[in-house]
Amino acid sequence: MSAQAPVAPAPAEGTAPAATFEPVIIGFTCNWCSYRAADLAGTARTKYPPNVRLIRLMCSGRLDPTFVLKAYAEGADAVMVSGCHPGECHYIEQNYKALRRFQLLQRTIEALGIEPARLQLVWASAAEGVRLANEIARVTEEVRALGPLNWPAGNMVDLDAFNLDTAWKATGGDADGPPATPGGTNPEHAAEAAR
């Protein structure tokens, strides 16, 4: 019961030396600027660390804080949000909303014990491929220095079923597992029922 071994996707070795720890960073990029900056970095053969997984949004203002929390809960070590420079939003002013969300969310994750540097905001225009690449490198090194997040809810979040029981067990939460439930539809529960 007291074994609270954190569960996280590879690289999950909590004791791994910092030099070999490769952080997983989810990057949310704006369709009109930073996603194109990443494209530009690619066509110009500008190198940046492969630690970042870029996801394209139509605007940084589309970033729902839920995405960020879900990333942490499912094993990401950090989240990078990038959008157009202030004043240059394709949708007039939505990047300001992104900025405010970022600042409020950063305070909230800090209150939950997550280092603020695990949430980063980067402005990059479509012409700034090199800048984006440099920023990704900077964020990667900062997160590498912080070490793995290893949130124990990693892999526990099943948004379709809203049932986190199996993964909880993986955290050492319970020995006896979920119950057999008449009429249960959750596959984990059903498997238990069949046993």
Place this chain on the structure above:
Amino acid sequence: MSPTAKSNGAAKAGAKPKLAIFGAASCGGCDIAIVNIHEHIVEVAAAFDIVLWPTIMDGKYADIESMADGEITITLVSGSMRTDETVHLARMLRRKSKFMVAFGSCASEGCIPGLANLSSRKQIIDTAFSTTSTDNPDGIRPIWEYQAPEGVLHLPEFEPMLRTLDQVVEVDYTIPGCPPESKQIWAALQAVVAALNGTGPLPPKGSVLGAGESTVCDECARKRDVKKIDRFVRIQQVAHFDPEICLLEQGLPCNGPATRDGCGALCPAVGAPCIGCYGAADGVIDYGARLISAYASVVEAQKPDDIDKVLDGIVDPAGQFYRFSLAGSLLRSSKAAWDTDGEN
């Protein structure tokens, strides 16, 4: 006893459907809210054979244990999963019940007890037993097993983290609220009785009963028009709030935009901000995330320093955004709850 009595009590001709009401880690407020349906409680007693309700009447867990699986028609569980005993009882009741209802905020999203997930088990027990203000000269600490002359006594073990009911067992319906409004409880019970009598539809599995699908703002009579906030204040810092205008627009952090309706917007009606006891509105995955989004959208500032000045008014973000929903949120806890270096 007929030969079939053991197979399925609820199917016996003339037998009333069985109802169990179980409080796990809860304050008892949910039970009071149920009793607050007043004389309708007689109708509940007429419609159901109440087999377990520890707050109100006698009942033995052993009697439930001896029932056939699925024999109880409906079980209402208020309270969250805090000890291995409540987890065991929730699982036992799940097996014995056709329908399991997460009743109230604790069972559905963790509620105030869920804020314990901001601390590790060790920190919680230290605070309760070993602070300078605690009168505990012998340094007594809780133990889960005790060797008595007659044998080993097992005491309910405080689990490392608090869980919601649906993180432990399959839940069929949810009735939100801290506590649920009594008229909503009665409406939900009527719907269930109608379904059992075949005079009404059975709500789809997973439904939220006794509440709306929108937000508290929809029920709130206050006027909204500016949708811009240049400061956040605490209620004790301001002598007078306009009785007509949206509290959020007046700078009071009100959780209405993310909170499910159904309560009747009682708090804002009397000048107190919504604190979110009815949980997340329909379609919201993470309550706090929705509220962060809502607040950030209406803050009237564009420079990082100016934004910080406004946000400084929210002194406790975790408490503001997850007061009722921490255990049921995506992260479920703070890092302090599990990052304990083996000390837990």
